[in-house]
Amino acid sequence: MNLTGRKALVTGASQGIGRACALRLAAAGASLALLARNQEKLEQVAAEIRASGPATIVVPADLEDPAQVQAAVKRVLHEFGSIDILVNNAGVTRDQLLLRMKREEWDKVLTTNLTSAYLCTQQVVGSMLKQRWGRIINITSVFGQMGQAGQANYASAKAGLIGFTMAVARELGSRNITVNAVAPGFIETAMTSSLSQELRQKALAMIPLGRVGTPDDVAHCVVFLASPEAGYITGQVLNVNGGMLMG
Secondary structure, X not given: OOOOOOEEEEEOOOOHHHHXXXXXXXXXXXXXXXXXXXXXXXXXXXXXXXXXXOOEEEEEOOOOOHHHHHHHHHHHHHHXXXXXXXXXXXXXOOOOOHHHOOHHHHHHHHHHHHHHHHHHHXXXXXXXXXXXXXXXXXXXXXXXXXXXXXXXXXXXXXXXXXXXXXXXXXXXHHHOEEEXXXXXXXXXXXXXXXXXXXXXXXXXXXXXXOOOEOHHHHHHHHHHHHOHHHOOOOXXXXXXXXXXXXX
C-alpha cells in the first residue's frame, strides 16, 4: 500500500494508537503532521519518523479549542499545500457510573472524542474538495457499538462518531472522498494499562482470539483505508476487536 506523495494529519499522535498510525502511514510513504497537546511526546514520535525519511511536522494544539484547531490546520496546509488523509484519533476517558458522573466529565469526553472530529474534518475538507480526493478515518470503539458500564460518556461519543462517519460519507462521496471508521476492541495502550488485573481477565475472556490487541493491529487497518486499494469503501466501520463483537 503505497502512500508516497500523500500528506496525512493524525490527531492524538503523541502515543498509543495515534502514534502507531503515524508511524505506519509514514512507513507507507506519507508525509505526517502530528497533532496533540504534548509537544515533547510529539517530538519523540517525529524523530522516529524522520529517521526513516518522510517529511514530518509537529503541531501542538488543544483540540477542545476551535481557534487552535483552525490555526493548526492552517499551518499544516501552509507547509504541506494539502491534506490528503485525516485520522481523527484523539480520545480521553473519564469513567464513572452515570449516577455519579459530573457534567464536566461528560463534556470533556464528548468534546475531545466527538466534537474534535467535527472541528478537524470541517477545517480539512476544503483541501480535499479542491483536489477531489481524500481519506477521512475516524477511530471509534467497540464500546460505541455495545456499550460499557461506567462509560456512558465514552460510549456515547464513540457511537456518535459512527453516525458522523456515515453522514459525512454520504455528503462527500461524489467528490471521491471516502469516510470510514475503525472500531478497536481491547487494545494495549496507556489508556487501558491502568485497568485492574480482574478487569483485564474479564475482557480477555470475551475475546475469541484470546489476546489483547496492539496499536499496530489498528494502524494497519488505518493504512489500508487510506490507500488506493480501499477506494470503493466508504461509510463503513472496520471492527478490529479479536472477535469481541460479531454481527
